[in-house]
Structures are given as C-alpha cells and as structure tokens.
Amino acid sequence: xxxxxxxxxxxxxxxxLHAILSRDARYAVVGEAADAEQLEGLLSQRLCDLVxxxxxxxxxxxxxxxxxxAGIRREFPDxxxxxxxxxxxxxxxxxxxxxxxxxxLEKTSALSVLxxxxxxxxxxxxxxxxxxxxxxxxxxxxxxxxxxxxxxxVRLLAHGMxxxxxxxxxxxxxxxxxxxxxxxxxxLGLITEFELMDYARRVGLSPTCG
Numbered sequence: 001x002x003x004x005x006x007x008x009x010x011x012x013x014x015x016x017l018h019a020i021l022s023r024d025a026r027y028a029v030v031g032e033a034a035d036a037e038q039l040e041g042l043l044s045q046r047l048c049d050l051v052x053x054x055x056x057x058x059x060x061x062x063x064x065x066x067x068x069x070a071g072i073r074r075e076f077p078d079x080x081x082x083x084x085x086x087x088x089x090x091x092x093x094x095x096x097x098x099x100x101x102x103x104x105l106e107k108t109s110a111l112s113v114l115x116x117x118x119x120x121x122x123x124x125x126x127x128x129x130x131x132x133x134x135x136x137x138x139x140x141x142x143x144x145x146x147x148x149x150x151x152x153x154v155r156l157l158a159h160g161m162x163x164x165x166x167x168x169x170x171x172x173x174x175x176x177x178x179x180x181x182x183x184x185x186x187x188l189g190l191i192t193e194f195e196l197m198d199y200a201r202r203v204g205l206s207p208t209c210g
Contacts, residue, residue: 002026002122005042007033007053008084009060013107017052017084020111027118035060036068043076050122055085055096058159063170065152066095073099080121084109089205090135092155095148097136103127150184151205153177158200 004027008014014032021027030046033039035057043051051072057064063071072081080102087093093104102121105113109129117127128136146154156166163181167174181196190196200206 001028003028003030003048005031005048005051007039009034009057036062036064050080052082052084055083055087058156066148069096069099082117082121089151089203091146091148091151093135104132105129146184150180153180154184154200155205158197158206
C-alpha cells in the first residue's frame with residue numbers, strides 16, 4: 001500500500017482528495033496539511049511515498065510556491081511529488097517542472113486524471129496534464145515575460161500580501177522584494193497597482209484565476 005500526504009489550504013479540496021484516494025485499496029492517506037509548515041512537519045514525522053500538494057498556500061509561516069517545492073525536493077529526495085494547482089503562469093510551472101516533480105495537474109482536472117497521474121508517478125514516471133504540457137512547451141518569444149522570482153512576488157501581491165510580509169515570508173530584504181516588484185512592472189510596461197493585479201489575473205497568478 002502506497003502512503004500519501006495531502007497539502008492544500010482549502011479544507012474542501014483536502015476532503016475531496018482524501019475521499020477519492022481512499023476508494024482505492026492501493027493507497028493510504030497518512031496525513032493532511034494546510035500550509036507549507038505543516039507539510040514539512042508531516043514529512044519529518046511520517047514515511048510517505050507521494051505528496052499531493054497545492055502550490056499556493058501563502059498564509060503559513062513557511063514559504064510556499066517554488067521555494068516550498070525546492071525545499072521538499074532537497075530535503076526529501078525520495079518522496080515523489082504531484083502539484084495540483086489553479087495557477088497557469090508558464091514561468092512558475094516551468095520552474096516547478098525543472099525541480100524534478102513527478103507531475104503537475106490543474107485543479108479542474110477530472111477525477112480519473114488524478115488517479116492516472118498518481119499511478120504513473122508512483123510507478124516512476126511523470127505526468128503533466130495536456131494544458132500544463134502545452135504551457136511548458138511554449139516558446140520564449142515574449143520579451144516581457146517575468147522571471148520565476150518576479151512571478152512569485154506578483155503572485156503573493158495578488159493574494160493581498162504587503163511588500164514587508166513577502167520579504168519576511170521569503171526571508172529576503174524589503175528592498176529586494178521592492179526591486180523585484182519594480183522590475184516586474186518595468187518589464188511589463190505597467191504603471192499602477194491595478195494594472196499589475198489585472199496582469200496577475202490574466203496570466204494565472206491571481207488566486208481568482210480559477
């Protein structure tokens with residue numbers, strides 16, 4: 001029986017994933033986490049074969065997003081990782097894929113796709129949903145595209161976090177975060193905060209993107 005940890009800041013999502021996986025006798029859900037800190041604690045305490053995690057859980061005391069995934073891959077290299085997210089930004093998805101995750105799915109994926117992804121990843125393969133695969137293959141023609149770190153800053157701003165909160169969250173200086181925000185706006189040719197939030201919504205960095 002394969003042991004699985006689930007991490008998502010929405011209880012309904014965790015309950016749904018638990019219910020789906022519990023129907024299959026091959027899998028046992030051995031823990032649930034609501035943020036990156038809880039997930040790190042569970043990984044330290046319990047053996048597991050697979051982590052199914054949201055990408056965005058910004059209200060805990062540990063960084064989420066790309067830094068969270070990088071930390072899991074570094075500290076628990078034998079644990080397979082399936083990211084289930086509503087974010088569609090190609091740069092963030094590409095940064096996650098480069099870290100060696102087992103797969104990435106959208107939260108809108110069908111239940112059958114989730115089981116197929118879990119089976120494939122636990123068998124040693126990789127699974128990316130068709131839309132994610134298409135975004136990962138998108139060419140780098142757009143000169144205004146943000147770096148992964150700039151995208152992370154914009155994502156957290158879109159969640160309503162202030163510059164100082166993001167700096168503390170990612171253990172960087174306020175000036176560094178401010179510089180990355182300004183660089184993102186300059187790269188995109190944006191002037192106002194409203195324009196930046198509208199960009200976040202359009203490219204899949206906003207929590208309201210679906």
